[in-house]
Amino acid sequence: MEKKQQHIAIFTTASLPWLTGTSVNPLFRAAYLAKDEGRKVTLVIxxxxxxxxxxxxxxxxxxxxxxxxxxxxxxxxxxxxxxTSLLNIRFYPGKFSLEKRSILALGDITEVIPDEEADIAVLEEPEHLTWYHHGKRWKKKFRLVIGVVHTNYLEYVKREKNS
Known part of the structure; x- marks a missing residue:
């Protein structure tokens, strides 16, 4: 019996040329995961x-x-x-929030990945990707959902007056 190809979708809140951890780290993660021919890896930016x-x-x-x-x-x-990486790149509509200094997803970004490829989702900065997510629940769409937090919120709080 032939083993089913694993599908990994990596969703992130930033992309090059903006050189942030949430643009560079997911890109490298996707590129190196895609080196394994048993996987189909899609970076969603x-x-x-x-x-x-x-x-x-x-x-x-x-x-x-x-x-x-x-x-x-x-x-x-x-x-x-x-x-040369075999990763796929797909885009979702985003909007930059000046107040939050962050890119916010618009609409249901889970739709970028077809249901038949909805195996594993890696959410880079899941708190940002879910602030205004009104689409299908991540755990309903994907078999497995993994969150990767980039921001050290405790360090930010320590810097505040009366932290």
């Missing part, structure tokens, strides 16, 4: 309006299409890893 891109991305870098941004991400990744 936000697509921002031109206005939001100008707020977030450095050096006035902007993209006219998701395909243009994907090309940049793949070239950057290959330059750092020395190999």
């Amino acid at each position: 936000p697509w921002l309006s031109l206005k939001d891109q100008k707020h977030v991305y450095p050096d006035n870098i902007t993209y006219d299409s998701p395909a243009e941004q994907e090309k940049y991400v793949r070239q950057w990744l290959e330059g750092r890893t020395g190999f």
Whole structure:
């Protein structure tokens, strides 16, 4: 009996060229997980309006299409890893929140992954991805959901007056 291919979808709240932990770490995680041919790995990243891109991305870098941004991400990744990754990249609609200094997902981003590929979801900064999530429950859509927290909230609290 042939073993079913494992599907891993990694959802994150940031993407290159914004060099944050939530853009770089998930990208590397996806690239290295995709080296195993027994897995199909999809990195799910936000697509921002031109206005939001100008707020977030450095050096006035902007993209006219998701395909243009994907090309940049793949070239950057290959330059750092020395190999061409077989990972898939999909985009969800996002909006930059000036108050939160974070990208928020718009709509049901679980829909980016077809039901037949909804095996494992890795949520990078799950608290950000679920602030305004009004779609299908993650655990209903995916067999397994893993959260990776990047922000050390205790350290932030310690820095506050009367923490």
